[in-house]
Structures are given as C-alpha cells and as structure tokens.
Amino acid sequence: MTEILVNVSPREVRAALVENGVLQEIFLERANRRGLISNIYKGRVSRVLPGMQAAFVDIGLERTAFLHASDIVHPAVGENGKLDEPDAEARTADIQALVSEGGEILVQVLKDPLGTKGARLTTFITIPSRYLVYMPKGRGVGISARIEEESERLRLRDATTLFLQTDETGGYIVRTAAEGATPDALRADMMFLQKLWAVLGEKAAATRPGNLVYEDLALAVRVMRDVVSSGVDKVSVDHPETHQRMLEFARTFMPDMAERIQLYEGDRPIFDLYGVEEEIQKSLERKVPLKSGGYLIFDQTESMTTIDVNTGAYVGHRTLEETIFRTNLEAAVAIARQLRLRNLGGIIIVDFIDMQEEEHRKQVLQALEKSLASDHAKNHISSVSPLGLVEMTRKRTRESLEHMLCMACPTCEGRGFVKTPETVCYEIFREILRQARQFEFQELMVLAHQDVIERLLDEESAALAELEVHTGKPIRLQTEALYNQDQYDVVLL
Numbered sequence: 001m002t003e004i005l006v007n008v009s010p011r012e013v014r015a016a017l018v019e020n021g022v023l024q025e026i027f028l029e030r031a032n033r034r035g036l037i038s039n040i041y042k043g044r045v046s047r048v049l050p051g052m053q054a055a056f057v058d059i060g061l062e063r064t065a066f067l068h069a070s071d072i073v074h075p076a077v078g079e080n081g082k083l084d085e086p087d088a089e090a091r092t093a094d095i096q097a098l099v100s101e102g103g104e105i106l107v108q109v110l111k112d113p114l115g116t117k118g119a120r121l122t123t124f125i126t127i128p129s130r131y132l133v134y135m136p137k138g139r140g141v142g143i144s145a146r147i148e149e150e151s152e153r154l155r156l157r158d159a160t161t162l163f164l165q166t167d168e169t170g171g172y173i174v175r176t177a178a179e180g181a182t183p184d185a186l187r188a189d190m191m192f193l194q195k196l197w198a199v200l201g202e203k204a205a206a207t208r209p210g211n212l213v214y215e216d217l218a219l220a221v222r223v224m225r226d227v228v229s230s231g232v233d234k235v236s237v238d239h240p241e242t243h244q245r246m247l248e249f250a251r252t253f254m255p256d257m258a259e260r261i262q263l264y265e266g267d268r269p270i271f272d273l274y275g276v277e278e279e280i281q282k283s284l285e286r287k288v289p290l291k292s293g294g295y296l297i298f299d300q301t302e303s304m305t306t307i308d309v310n311t312g313a314y315v316g317h318r319t320l321e322e323t324i325f326r327t328n329l330e331a332a333v334a335i336a337r338q339l340r341l342r343n344l345g346g347i348i349i350v351d352f353i354d355m356q357e358e359e360h361r362k363q364v365l366q367a368l369e370k371s372l373a374s375d376h377a378k379n380h381i382s383s384v385s386p387l388g389l390v391e392m393t394r395k396r397t398r399e400s401l402e403h404m405l406c407m408a409c410p411t412c413e414g415r416g417f418v419k420t421p422e423t424v425c426y427e428i429f430r431e432i433l434r435q436a437r438q439f440e441f442q443e444l445m446v447l448a449h450q451d452v453i454e455r456l457l458d459e460e461s462a463a464l465a466e467l468e469v470h471t472g473k474p475i476r477l478q479t480e481a482l483y484n485q486d487q488y489d490v491v492l493l
Helices: 088-092 150-163 183-206 219-226 240-253 255-260 276-282 320-342 358-372 401-405 421-438 450-457 461-471
Strands: 002-009 012-019 022-030 040-049 054-058 065-068 104-111 120-122 132-135 139-143 170-174 211-214 234-237 261-263 287-289 295-300 304-310 346-351 379-384 390-394 444-448 475-479 488-492
Touching: 002 219, 002 240, 012 219, 022 219, 022 276, 022 320, 022 401, 040 183, 065 104, 132 183, 139 150, 150 170, 150 183, 170 183, 183 211, 219 240, 234 240, 234 255, 240 255, 240 261, 255 261, 295 320, 304 320, 320 358, 320 401, 358 379, 358 390, 421 444, 421 450, 421 461, 421 488, 444 450, 450 461, 450 475, 461 475
Parallel strands: 002 234, 065 120, 139 170, 234 261, 304 346, 444 475
Antiparallel strands: 002 012, 012 022, 040 054, 040 104, 040 211, 054 065, 104 120, 132 170, 287 295, 295 304, 346 390, 379 390, 444 488
C-alpha cells in the first residue's frame, strides 16, 4: 500500500511518501525558503565568461545564477525544431554569439542554489501539467522512458500528435502519469498549457529584469501533480484549507484521485502514524544500522557522498564469503532507500565489502539497480572499479535533507572534530612562551574551556609550574563557560 502524508504548519509544509508502512521519501518546503526549480525569471546578463562558455545572470536573488552555453536556445533551434536535448550546433555555439552583457533574457531555474553555488539556469523553458510537459521552443512529441510497453507508447504518441496543429509552435513530452490517460484528458492538458504560455508571454513582456515571471505550484499541490499516480492508494492531509486546494486540483486534473484525498483529523500528529518523525531524525545520522547487524556509514562532502558498508555484529551461519554477500545484498536495498530519503545527489561512491565471487558482485549490483528503479531522480550506476568501489551518480535538483534541516556545528565549524584538551594545553604553553619573550607583564591569565583548565590543574600541573619558574611570573587560570573546547586566550596583566 502506498500513501502520501501531508503535514502543514504555519511556516512549513512537509510531505512523506510511505510504501507498505516504510518511509521512502520526504519533501519539505518553508515559507521563507521555497524551492526555485521550474520558476521562470526575466534576467539580465551581468557577466559573460568566454573561457567557461557561460554567463552569470541577475534574476533578483542574493547570488547571480549560472547559465551555460549548452543551456541556451540557439536561434536555429526555433526553426529546425528541438525536443529533449540541444542540437549539435547549440552545444558548440560560442557564448558571446548567444548572449551579451546587459542583455535581457527569459530563463528557468534548473537547479536550486546549493552551498556557495548560485542557481543553474536554462532558456529551454518547460511547463509541466498533470500528463504533459510543454516546451515552447521545441517541436514534436516525446514519451517518458518509464512507460515501457511499446503499444502504450505508440497510443500516447498518436493521441498527442493528433491534436497538434500544423501551425502550432512548441513540443510536448508525455509524462509517466499519462499511462492509461484518455485522448480527451491529453487534449485538455494541451489547451491548458497553450493558454498558460500565452499568459506568461504577456507577463514576461511587461516584467522588469530581475523579477519573477512564473512560480511553480506550492508543495502540497506539486506533490499531487508530480508524485501521485495510480499506484498511490491514499493521500492524507492534516490541514482543512490545504485539503480543499488539493481536492480542487484533483477534480480538475485527476478526478479519479479525488476520492482518495482525505482530511486527517486524528489526535496523534500525522507524521507519527508510521514513525515518520523518527525516520527523519535517523536520516540525519551518519550511521545507518542494518537488520542483520551490519551498518552503513554516510559521509556527505562538497564534492561527493561516500557510503561504507560494514558487517558489524553480523557473523553469518556459513562461510565468510556468504556472510559478506548477504550483508552487501541488504546494504544495496538500504542504500537505495537512504539516497531517496536523504535526497543525496551528485557523485556517490559505495564501498561494498570485498567479494571474491564474480556472480556475487553481479547480484549485488542488480539488487542496487532494482531498488533504485522506483527513484524519481535520474541515476546511473557504473560497474565495480578496480578498487572494488561502485561509482554512481544521482541527479541533484534540490538541497539534501541534511543541508535543509541542519547547519555546520558552531564548535567544530563543520570539521566533525575538535582539538583534545591535551592539544589545547600545549598550544597554551607555546603561547605563554611567545608572549613572555615579547612583552613585559606582572602576571598571566589563561582563559579556557573547563576541560582544558581541569587538565592544566591536574595532568599538566607540573608543566605549568615549570613555566611559572621559567617566566618568573605567576599564571592564573579561569574557566570560561562560553568558550569552545579548542578556544582560549592568554591575557597579560
């Protein structure tokens, strides 16, 4: 059974995808940090970089956004037609021939700002509806690769093409949700998208550069459009007004789902139903336990995410190779779920436990691929590297759950460690000697964390006494409650 739970609070909306009682994916949107993906802006080119074949565009955000030459519609594309990808001429066109500094340009956000990077833009604008994606600069009809049955692909292509006018500009991609949709439903979507684009064109012409032209739907309704399909058995929402908006959207675009949308009025918080809150907390931890006794270690860095698989307490019942194989199989399924739940993207390196048998390695890779088949984000898995690592990529579209919910520790500043009290004591000793050589003073005061002061009074008391003899001045110690463990000051009095 597949359910979607929607929790609405004054400044935050969360949606959870639950399959057979297990949380698979979490979506989050805050009022002051709404995602920008699919938003359309009227921008102004602030800088052109020929060496990078890119431009920086001011769209009114804190950081200028990035636009690569391959993401810009080439003038020839509008005449020759374009469906999914830029043609060869657009890929090789010089950025200086496509844009100029100070020029106005209509752009769409491909990727949200991540860390220190600005948003990624494109001029290949796409507008999604329930069953279709409209591409104003494209032409023709494409079918989602997730629709595998050839007869259904042909039916959808024929039904969509039938309604295309010979003088009509733009192309369409038929979405996965359109599987089984009637021609009338497809036609209704096409008419809606054409009308919406006409309105957006008029608004764009009247909008000043650096302003929003079109904003994507709010999370609760966007989940209905992008995630809910015939496979979803129930949608529960705990907010009456949001429930009404979702119902209206469903009645307009997906009437068969309207009766499955329910208002949750229970006493328990809706995210407590399947332990969703607890699972969110676990997904922020570095260590993920496996049922067998093994565990995974997730390390997320700026450049990539690494995942280490360990047998832990699992000793198996047969041979060592069998124990390792079983642990890796369980890990492959758990990794696929954690990637979705944590929304990890970019380069991902998985260090499975070394397996001797080639057949075992193949089965573990197949298990990982099968578990990732239901992932909405595009992913690619390469074969096992010579070092026994599995290299894969997962499309990064929005910030990971950790980046959305957490910040770097103010004590360690994101390093994940702090200096030991012993190390800090020796730094203090060196600082005292340095100060004694340079300045005249009557006495010294050391301000430090409690653990450091205690060590100076205990294990390092002899060394501290030697320093007093060496400098000929008394050294006073004072605990500072607000200091971090590796923070200290040496004050001359």
